[in-house]
Amino acid sequence: MNQDKIGRFIAEMRKQHNLTQREFAEALDISDKTVSKWECGNGMPELSLMQPICEILDINLNELFSGEKLTDADYKKKAEENMLNLIREAENTKKNIVGGKVLGNAVNVDLNxxxxxxxxxxxxxxxxxxxxxxxxxxxxxxxxxxxxxxxxxxxxxxxxxxxxxxxxxxxxxxxxxxxxxxxxxxxxxxxxxxxxxxxxxxxxxxxxxxxxxxxxxxxxxxxxxxxxxxxxxxxxxxxxxxxxxxxxxxxxxxxxxxxxxxxxxxxxxxxxxxxxxxxxxxxxxxxxxxxxxxxxxxxxxxxxxxxxxxxxxxxxxxxxxxxxxxxxxxxxxxxxxxxxxxxxxxxxxxxxxx
Ligand SMILES: C[S@@+](CC[C@H](N)C(=O)[O-])C[C@H]1O[C@@H](n2cnc3c(N)ncnc32)[C@H](O)[C@@H]1O
Missing domain, CATH: 3.40.50.150 (Vaccinia Virus protein VP39)
Known part of the structure; x- marks a missing residue:
């Protein structure tokens, strides 16, 4: 999954819908900092937000994962690619378990x-x-x-x-x-x-x-x-x-x-x-x-x-x-x-x- 490309695509589609980061964030009930993070390619939206994002931006999930608008001809090929990428990433996903709670995904970072x-x-x-x-x-x-x-x-x-x-x-x-x-x-x-x-x-x-x-x-x-x-x-x-x-x-x-x-x-x-x-x-x-x-x-x-x-x-x-x-x-x-x-x-x- 290319986070940079997906981030740029979210930003482009948000702008096409005349939404500021804040308005987009409010519609999703999250902070504008989170939107800014996705758009800079630092992290992906949580699973529960993906469908609402698609609805607001008038795109489908396959387009969100591909980071681009798709023609009918591209759709099937991209769907298969995205499916494989998701399976690969699920294998590498760390769950963020803090205290008694599971709080979304944890993304590996360098020791800085x-x-x-x-x-x-x-x-x-x-x-x-x-x-x-x-x-x-x-x-x-x-x-x-x-x-x-x-x-x-x-x-x-x-x-x-x-x-x-x-x-x-x-x-x-x-x-x-x-x-x-x-x-x-x-x-x-x-x-x-x-x-x-x-x-x-x-x-x-x-x-x-x-x-x-x-x-x-x-x-x-x-x-x-x-x-x-x-x-x-x-x-x-x-x-x-x-x-x-x-x-x-x-x-x-x-x-x-x-x-x-x-x-x-x-x-x-x-x-x-x-x-x-x-x-x-x-x-x-x-x-x-x-x-x-x-x-x-x-x-x-x-x-x-x-x-x-x-x-x-x-x-x-x-x-x-x-x-x-x-x-x-x-x-x-x-x-x-x-x-x-x-x-x-x-x-x-x-x-x-x-
Ligand atoms: C879970 S709290 C400890 C709670 C504490 N036992 C109490 O009674 O409030 C963790 C604490 O570690 C401190 N902390 C985090 N990283 C630290 C570091 N590298 N050096 C010193 N303190 C740190 C945080 O500021 C925080 O107060």
Missing amino acids: VSEIHKSNIEFWDTIGNEFLGTTSLPNWGGYLPSEDKLNLMGKLSGKRVLEICCGSGRSLKYVADLGAADLWGLDISKNQLERAKDFLEEQEIIANLVHSPMEDECGLPTDYFDIVFSVYGIGWTTNLDKTFKLIRSYLKKNGAFIFGWSHPIHKCVSVENGKLIFSNSYFNEEWYCADMSDKEILLSNRMLSTYINALANNGFVIEKLIEETDREKAMISDNDFGRKALMLPTAFIIKARK
Whole structure:
């Protein structure tokens, strides 16, 4: 499928119908940014929009996929070509599975650190938690048992604790309530940090909040922390190896690093008509771009072995890997995410030691 050609064709037909990008977008109930993206050849309309697009532009699906108007003589040949292209692309399509939802397709992109940071900061500065929901302690994410049950942190009284990707600051409050004495948080999003600061101040909790990507040197104290933890944060890094190296440097000897993230197998399996379908390759660790209500996120789905080997390569000793589902929680859920969690882990936690 030639996205450039299709994009140019959509733009040409839109103009022939005297529609601005905004008017066209409004008729489809989407943003004009999305229309602009298609017209620049960056991505294709979702399946559910294809027929409405054809109706508005007075073209047929075969013409949309071909990116040109077709004569009757061309029609059959092009239909066959398009059919083959669609089958080929379906084989390579990655589904965008975030949290419990399947959100359209995910398009592979090259690893470009500044682009990834730019998109992800924009997402977290604006809709972030409103869209994905906040995950903070005692909840480690997905249907994992909660920290109250797992007690991975151990006794926190008097401890120096750092949260990587502290987001809303809710987890820092959790550890403060359990007696942690010296609290630090790091996040790439200024907006998240401001919200965390306001929230913690309201709770009369003092914390040092640092604005930086986790994969960059940022002046955090070294050989200092008893515990470094992260809840749905580590997977956002563009450099896992460097991130683990830095985290190890912040920890005291014997200090613990504990993090939870979406389980890679969960991102490979979607629920369709009540059945679990393998829709992404477990081995595919390429970066992908996914649309999230008008914004984009850029992520990669790393294999579990990638996390474990990166920890080992950076001198961590792995103490625990948790891939459990809290069955009670999953049994009472009335959605596909809960039913899926009864069959496979939706998130994992690793506890490692310096
Ligand atoms: C799912 S949220 C974590 C939620 C957090 N546990 C809470 O309680 O709000 C992910 C966080 O990671 C941050 N983030 C994303 N990429 C990052 C990076 N490269 N370095 C540091 N923080 C990053 C985002 O700004 C966001 O606040």
